[in-house]
Amino acid sequence: MLSWLFGRERGKTHILAIDLGTASISAVVAVRYEKNYPKSIVDPCEILKVLRYPIDLFGYKINGDEQKLPYILKDGFLKIFKDAYGASHHVDAVLIALSDPFFAYKKAQQKIERANPDKIISESEIDAMVKSIGTDVATKNLFVVGREVLSVKINGYSIENAASYKGRVLETEMIFTLISRTLKDYIENAREKFFPKAATRYYSDSRALWRLLKATENFTDPVLVADIGGEVTEIFWADKNNIEHAGASAFGIRTLSRRISTSLKIDQKDVEAIFRKYTSGTLDETLRTKLERALSPALADWWASLKNVLKNTFTSISAGIVPKRIIISGGGADFTLFSSFLKDSFKKDFGADIEPQILRAEAFQDMLYPSDQLVGGGDIILSALILFADAKKI
Numbered sequence: 001m002l003s004w005l006f007g008r009e010r011g012k013t014h015i016l017a018i019d020l021g022t023a024s025i026s027a028v029v030a031v032r033y034e035k036n037y038p039k040s041i042v043d044p045c046e047i048l049k050v051l052r053y054p055i056d057l058f059g060y061k062i063n064g065d066e067q068k069l070p071y072i073l074k075d076g077f078l079k080i081f082k083d084a085y086g087a088s089h090h091v092d093a094v095l096i097a098l099s100d101p102f103f104a105y106k107k108a109q110q111k112i113e114r115a116n117p118d119k120i121i122s123e124s125e126i127d128a129m130v131k132s133i134g135t136d137v138a139t140k141n142l143f144v145v146g147r148e149v150l151s152v153k154i155n156g157y158s159i160e161n162a163a164s165y166k167g168r169v170l171e172t173e174m175i176f177t178l179i180s181r182t183l184k185d186y187i188e189n190a191r192e193k194f195f196p197k198a199a200t201r202y203y204s205d206s207r208a209l210w211r212l213l214k215a216t217e218n219f220t221d222p223v224l225v226a227d228i229g230g231e232v233t234e235i236f237w238a239d240k241n242n243i244e245h246a247g248a249s250a251f252g253i254r255t256l257s258r259r260i261s262t263s264l265k266i267d268q269k270d271v272e273a274i275f276r277k278y279t280s281g282t283l284d285e286t287l288r289t290k291l292e293r294a295l296s297p298a299l300a301d302w303w304a305s306l307k308n309v310l311k312n313t314f315t316s317i318s319a320g321i322v323p324k325r326i327i328i329s330g331g332g333a334d335f336t337l338f339s340s341f342l343k344d345s346f347k348k349d350f351g352a353d354i355e356p357q358i359l360r361a362e363a364f365q366d367m368l369y370p371s372d373q374l375v376g377g378g379d380i381i382l383s384a385l386i387l388f389a390d391a392k393k394i
Contacts, residue, residue, distance in 0.1 A: 011033060011034045012031050012032070012033055012034070013031070013032045013034075013092050013093065014029075014030075014031055014088060014090050014091050014092045014093075015028075015029070015030050015031070015032055015091065015092065015093050015094075015095060015385070015386055015389075016028075016029055016081075016084050016088075016091045016093070016094045016095070016195065016198070017030065017095045017096075017097075017382050017385035017386045017389075018077075018080060018094065018095070018096045018097070018385075019097045019099075019205070019381040019382050019385070020073075020096065020097065020098050020099060020102055021099045021229050021230055021378075021381075022057055022099055022101075022229050022230040022231035022232050022252060022254075023054065023055065023056075023057075023229065023230020023231060023252070023253070023254055023331070024052055024053060024054045024055055024230065025052075025053045025055060025073075025076040025077065025080055026050075026051065026052050026053070026378075026379070026382060027050070027051040027052075027053075027080045027083075027084060027382070028047055028049070028050050028051070028373075028374070028382045028385075028386055029047075029048040029049040029051070029084050029087040029088050029091070030045055030046060030047050030048060030386045031045070031046045031048065032044065032045045032386060032387070033045070033046070044367045044368075044387070045367060045368050045369070045386050045387055046368075046369050047368055047369065047370060047373045047374070047386075048087050048088055049083070049084065049086075049087035049088075050373050050374065050382075051080055051083050051084060051087075053076045053079055053080055055072050055073065055076055056072070057072075057231060073183065073186055074186045077186050077187055077190040078190045078193075080190070081190040081191060081193065081194040081195070082194060084194065084195075085194040085195070091195045091198045092198060092199065093198055093199045093200070093201060094191055094195060094198050094199070094200045094201070095201050095203070095385045095386075095389050096187060096200065096201070096202050096203065097202075097203045097204070097205045097208045097381045097382075097384070097385055098177075098179060098202065098203070098204055098205060099204075099205045099227075099229055099232065099234065099381075100205075100232050100234050100245070100248040101232065101248065102179060102183060103145075103177050103178065103179050103202075103204050104142060104177075104178045104179070105175060105176070105177065105178075105204070105245055106137045106175070106176045106178060107150070107173065107174070107175050107176075108133045108136060108137050108173070108174055108175075108176065109171065109172070109173045109174075110129060110132065110133050110171065110172060111169065111170070111171035112129065112169070112170050112171070113168060113169060114167065114168055114169070114170060117166060117167055117168035118166055119166065120164055120165070120166055121154075121162045121163055121164065121165050121166065121167070121170065122163065123163050126162055126163060129170070129172065130147065130172075130174070133172075133174055133176075134147060134176060137176050137178070138178065139178075141180055141181060142178040142179070142180065142181075143178060143179060143180070143181045143184050144176050144177070144178050145177055145178065145179050145184065145202035146176065146177035146201070146202045146203060146204070146207070147174055147175070147176045147177070148174065148175050148207070149172060149173075149174050150172075150173045150174060150175055150242070151172065151173045152170075152171075152172045153169075153170075153171045153172070154166075154167035154169065154170055155167045155168060155169050156169065177202060177203070177204050177207070179202065187200070188200065201389065203385070203389070204245065205227065205234070205381050206225075206227075206234070206236050206243050206245045207243065208381050208384040208385055208388075208389070209225060209227065209236070209238075209243065209329065209380070209381070209384060210238060210242070210243035211384055211388040211389065212380070212383065212384035212387070212388050213225075213238055213243075213327070214240065214388075215387070215388045216363070219238070219239055219240040221239075221323065221324055221325065222237060222238065222239040222323055223237075223238050223239070223323050223324075223325045223326065223327050223357075224236070224237060224238075224323045224325070224326045224327070224354075225237075225238050225243070225326070225327045225328075225329065226306070226326055226327070226328050226329070226330075226332070226338075226342065227329045227330040227332075228252060228253060228328065228329070228330040228331060228332025228333070228338060228377075229252045229253070229330045229331060229332075230252045230253055230254040230331065231250065231251075231252045231254050231255060232248050232249065232250055232251070232252050233248065233249045233251055233252055233302070233305075233306060233330075233332070234247075234248045234330075235247055235248065235249075235306065235309050235310065237323075238327075246309060246310070247309035248309065249302070249305035249306050249308070249309055250305070251301065251302045251305050251306075252330075252331075252332070253331050253332055253335075255302075256295075256298055256299075256302065257271040257272065257275075259294065259298040260274075260291065260294050260295070260298065263293075263294035263298075264290055264291065264294055274287065274291060275335055275337075276334075276335075278291055278337070279334075279335050279336050279337065295337065299337070299341050303341070303342075303345050307349065323354065324353075324354060324355060325354065325355050325356075325357050326342060326346070326354050326355070326356050326357070327356075327357050327358075327359050328342070328356055328357070328358055328359065328377070329359040329377050329380050330377050330378060330380070331376070331377055331378040332377060333358045333359055333360050333376065333377025333378075333380070334360070334376045334377050334378070339356035339358060340356075342354070342356055343355070343356050358377070359377060359380055360375070360376055360377050360379075360380065361374040361375055361376060361377075361379035361380050361382070361383045362375060362376075364383050364387060367387055368383075368387075
């Protein structure tokens with residue numbers, strides 16, 4: 001109770017992490033322990049509650065600057081925050097990850113000539129510059145919710161932080177995450193109702209994934225990331241310095257399920273169970289034959305949409321320069337048919353031997369208590385938020 005009155009408990013951060021996907025709004029109420037807190041020796045993060053709220057966006061046309069979002073999102077956020085409040089009346093920070101198409105990226109640069117080059121660059125001067133750039137990239141329909149500095153230079157020389165340096169020419173390049181004002185209102189109104197004192201931080205799912213991959217030191221070489229969600233498959237390039245959102249295909253697990261449901265004349269709710277049996281090799285032989293017959297053209301269409309993203313974004317692919325690994329995340333990581341299909345397709349169309357690597361929440365079980373609350377590829381973003389989001393900036 002004292003923590004609710006006086007703020008964050010020493011050594012602890014109470015977090016509500018929310019993952020807005022194209023098939024569900026998922027959330028975790030958790031407590032993250034700092035290194036000097038006794039419990040952190042055993043469990044860096046304790047999960048209090050996992051919340052899942054399925055949504056059906058099929059038929060809606062949504063993009064980053066769309067204001068007329070379906071009310072199911074408004075209702076979904078209200079339910080998530082209400083249920084989170086039931087698990088913990090106190091939250092220090094609300095961390096929200098957004099999948100494509102709920103966010104937009106904008107890169108921006110600014111270069112200024114300082115009137116007094118012998119004066120030390122102050123934090124307030126940097127803040128004013130960042131605010132100015134953010135104002136320029138925002139639009140009537142898009143609101144800046146996140147930003148990251150890509151580069152800083154003084155007199156043409158790259159540095160990590162301009163504060164305390166001197167110089168005449170100060171320049172920076174930044175990347176901004178933007179969302180529609182309507183979506184921001186949905187989220188902030190729900191937060192104000194249940195956790196008015198909590199700070200809010202927004203991430204694109206690609207930035208959340210990047211933090212997780214960096215923490216696992218998974219960058220001996222640049223990798224390609226395919227995040228296979230409900231209605232969308234997102235493609236990223238990633239290395240130790242950055243992750244680049246390459247594009248997205250409007251084709252995900254639910255898209256595939258609808259195709260299979262129509263082809264086999266079965267309820268869509270039964271398709272996932274069939275996929276799992278197919279993956280484990282326990283599916284009836286007759287049904288397996290029918291499924292493979294339906295899967296072949298559906299997966300071909302999925303790959304065709306991915307190739308389009310790859311060819312339009314990465315000219316190096318056409319030149320035969322491809323990564324050695326592809327990391328598969330999202331709900332699609334739970335089905336081996338995607339990894340084997342991608343391996344064969346890269347070999348066939350690009351002549352590349354690329355090794356699929358599955359990224360699932362189970363990889364971080366030893367950092368969580370209870371260890372079985374976050375599972376599969378679909379929970380990887382929630383794991384990234386509660387374990388690796390920057391608590392110092394909350």
